[in-house]
Amino acid sequence: MDRRTFLKSGLIGCSAAASPLMTPITLASAPWEGRLVVIILRGALDGLDAVRPWGDPDFVPLRGELLGRDPDQHAIGNFFGLHPGLAGLVPMWEAGELVVAHAVSTPYRDKRSHFDGQALLEAGNGGDPFQISRDGWLNRLLQIAPDVETRTAFAVGRDRLHILAGPGPHATWSPNTALRLSPQGAQLLELIYHDDPLFRDAALQAMDIIEGIEMAPALDDDTMEDMEMMATPSGPTGRVTGEVARFVVEQLRLDTRIASFSINGWDTHARQGPQITRKLEELSRTLQLMKAGLGPVWGDTAVLVMTEFGRTARVNGTKGTDHGTGGVMFAAGGAVRGGQSYGRWPGLGEADLYQGRDLMPVRDIRAYAGSAMRALFGTSVDDIEKVIFPGLDMGADPGILR
8 A cells, every 4th residue: 555545545534534624525427518516605604794785774773883984885786785805706796697695595494503504405405404314405416317427536524515415426525635643643643553564654654745635637727827816815724715616627627517515614703804804705716716717618607605594683792693594695607697686685674584683584595506407407396396405395486597
């Protein structure tokens, strides 16, 4: 066993399990031209801050503490404006490549648990966290699709993306990472493998140089240059997200048609202002990077950006927001019918709020995902409502894709 084989096995799995920076990615190839990417924002994005409803007279009284003295509005239409951290997406909106759907949610209500909310979002079934399915909704799409193939890749990291878990063919990969063992950890590893010559020498070699797993680039020089211009913000999480996005782009330009990954760090209970600004800049750069990298296939691509639930309408005592209900969803790509917001705005008046505290959800977020699958892959409403999202009533198709 050489060092590379060893790294692909237990050492990475064990060491990476403790790392908050490891972000697994799931991929699937299929016989479609359309590409679907689902980005999960873990921690509950504050939709009212990300996409600000300036046209609602109750917004500023509720949110003045988070808006600053002279806030930039970055208008998208006559009612909403993007947070300054998303200002880089205004050109995408103007080009008709960005969709905003406000006041959305899964069927999950009231308990507002990250664990349950994320599990239900990725499982795609009803609102009972104790009845979530073992497979994810993207995997159920693969189970009913013809001629789906598995890509060979790696499955390592702290999380397992439930959204593509299941018997449908798919593969997983995690971004390059530099693993660092403490002296105590190195001694423990040597002790464990001391009497096993097969693993002992490989472990010692791996500890000398652990630089992660290299990828062969699949992009031409001009595309790589464009992507470098859209480099993600500095810092560990930004670099990891950038590496993930680049890998997704490489695969989507080949034979992969479905990809999903997550961006962590959206739980803004305290000092929300600087934290959410950094995260929104990271998201903005990620979407810009994907557009630059995908080039000619951007027109066949839809990127859905989802989070487990929204946050409270009011600011709390630590200049943050707490777990809420209604939130926001984005869709980006050349395949979307963008430059417009979707859904009915429920209002922020006291009587309009859910339980007097949260933005009222007016549309099931699964309906937007179902709409994307219908347009990209020709998935039937019957399959969407009975197989992919059991219990969903699609209602009128919101038509977020061209």
